[in-house]
Amino acid sequence: DARVTQTPRDKVTEMGQEVTMRCQPILGHNTVFWYRQTMMQGLELLAYFRNRAPLDDSGMPKDRFSAEMPDATLATLKIQPSEPRDSAVYFCASGLSLNYNEQFFGPGTRLTVL
Amino acid sequence: AQKITQTQPGMFVQEKEAVTLDCTYDTSDPSYGLFWYKQPSSGEMIFLIYQGSYDQQNATEGRYSLNFQKARKSANLVISASQLGDSAMYFCAMREGSGGSYIPTFGRGTSLIVHP
Numbered sequence: 001d002a003r004v005t006q007t008p009r010d011k012v013t014e015m016g017q018e019v020t021m022r023c024q025p026i027l028g029h030n031t032v033f034w035y036r037q038t039m040m041q042g043l044e045l046l047a048y049f050r051n052r053a054p055l056d057d058s059g060m061p062k063d064r065f066s067a068e069m070p071d072a073t074l075a076t077l078k079i080q081p082s083e084p085r086d087s088a089v090y091f092c093a094s095g096l097s098l099n100y101n102e103q104f105f106g107p108g109t110r111l112t113v114l
Numbered sequence: 115a116q117k118i119t120q121t122q123p124g125m126f127v128q129e130k131e132a133v134t135l136d137c138t139y140d141t142s143d144p145s146y147g148l149f150w151y152k153q154p155s156s157g158e159m160i161f162l163i164y165q166g167s168y169d170q171q172n173a174t175e176g177r178y179s180l181n182f183q184k185a186r187k188s189a190n191l192v193i194s195a196s197q198l199g200d201s202a203m204y205f206c207a208m209r210e211g212s213g214g215s216y217i218p219t220f221g222r223g224t225s226l227i228v229h230p
Binding site: 033042043044045048056089091093101102103104105106107108110 | 147149151156157158159160161164166205217218219220221222223
């Protein structure tokens with residue numbers, strides 16, 4: 001049963017620290033999405049990759065956030081330095097560009113910045 | 115303006131009854147797709163159903179059906195024969211543009227509670 005995996009599942013850190021979240025998309029999927037979910041803002045798209053190339057990261061605060069795909073099996077989202085307002089659940093999702101109708105979400109990383 | 119509006123923050127339904135979750139959308143793009151996702155208390159997002167703007171028939175997937183009314187710009191989710199396991203948050207989402215672009219927008223969600 002192919003699934004998107006995310007690590008860590010939970011992260012508690014202090015303000016100012018660097019946070020790295022990792023995502024392993026489903027093997028063969030060529031699109032990867034990063035979302036952030038908060039009570040206040042709901043689900044927001046942060047970044048979107050296709051064939052490892054970033055296509056849209058307009059939803060991501062550029063000064064502290066960065067997203068990369070070093071290879072087809074790994075996507076990373078970094079926050080440096082982290083702030084309390086970054087506390088949220090971060091989801092990764094993957095899909096096939098030939099089928100834009102479905103994304104498969106990972107379990108999420110719950111980030112708490114103190 | 116909100117692209118996806120879910121006006122029902124919470125809904126209650128009796129087990130085995132049908133329930134409709136509302137979703138209206140706003141787009142000027144002739145090509146778009148509408149989705150529903152389920153998020154149980156465990157937190158994962160589960161894809162339920164998809165409707166393309168050019169699809170002539172309403173999408174159905176098991177107990178889920180999408181009541182697509184294009185002129186009214188509504189894409190309501192109908193769950194038939196509700197089960198206790200259907201209790202969850204439900205999100206409506208829209209993708210605008212053709213296959214070359216996939217920028218989804220999500221609604222704020224509706225919390226569904228199924229009573230025994």
